[in-house]
Amino acid sequence: MKFRRAIAAAAFAVASSALLAGEIPPGARRSGYSFMGPETRAMQDDDTSNPGMLFVLDGQALWMKKSGSADKACADCHGDARSSMKGVAARYPAFDRTQGRPVTLDQRINLCRAGHQQATPLPYESHDLLALSAFVAHQSREVPITAGDDPQLKPFVEQGRDFFNQREGQLNLSCANCHEDNFDKRLAGAPITQGQLTGYPLYRLEWQTLGSLERRLRSCMTGVRAQAYDYGAPELVALELYLMSRARGLPMETPAVRP
Amino acid sequence: MAALINVPTKAKRGEIIEIRALTSHIMETGFRRTAAGELVPRDIITSFTCRYNGNEIFRADLFPAIAANPYLSFFTVAKESGKFEFEWIGDNGYSSTASASITVE
Structure with a gap:
């Protein structure tokens, strides 16, 4: 009997170490929300205490505002965002035929500005781009993530996966070293999450503002002493695409609040 | 500027x-200083007031150590139906207002 138990324990140990080394199975995927303290959760849960909602309000105003030489607002083509934008952010980055590659929600907004509004593109990480992006993504709150389902995206998802597992920087760490092998542990005082993209753009208390996923990825790269890719770089888009496909099925939370 | 107010719509x-x-x-x-070493000039909210049907019921002074997008929570007694008016005043002539109504039964 003892012998059998030992075998079972050994089998379990092998199985759990195999789990640690591979991808997180769908049932074990957890939003960053589950790693936070009760105060930060409360801040996100109440829309009147979530500072990200201030950006959503600004985005709503921008949605209605005419812009560019075509003198059109987002609403003139897309109508009521509550129905037309519901679920859209949950499937981004999406494949763009004219570009022949995936584009992020921020890039889509700027493609719309250039093509349909004939307006100047909004700079990455500017207040207006974050506000519009937050407003659009907010319409998908509670909608399960489905990004990466398009078969045309397959090579880009693979590229993102390779990048996720690729060691880089002077510290020689890959994304997976922390976010798959060591989540639930702590890096200094901060909990290490699984890196599931449920709430972007999100309000970080450290930033004192709303920020994009690319800002987050770039600060992780700086953290491992690697040279960060520029905003909008195809490598960052591929990584975002892989991460979204990895968070498949988790509900969107935009705008999330994180420490 | 955008503001989010939470006042119960009805109260006893x-x-x-x-x-x-x-x-x-x-x-x-x-x-704070820029990368070039120049001081970024101070730009904060210095005062917040809340009036309930014209009477001041809450006031706060704000300081540089207070985080961006300040959030304030306070309590009062629901006496009569009417309007809460909120006002934020700050550096460089900053002023912003908001209001919310309440029905007292």
């Missing part, structure tokens, strides 16, 4: 109600 007379006010502001401390 004499009930203690919570009021929450969140507004967007960068709250630049005046102590």
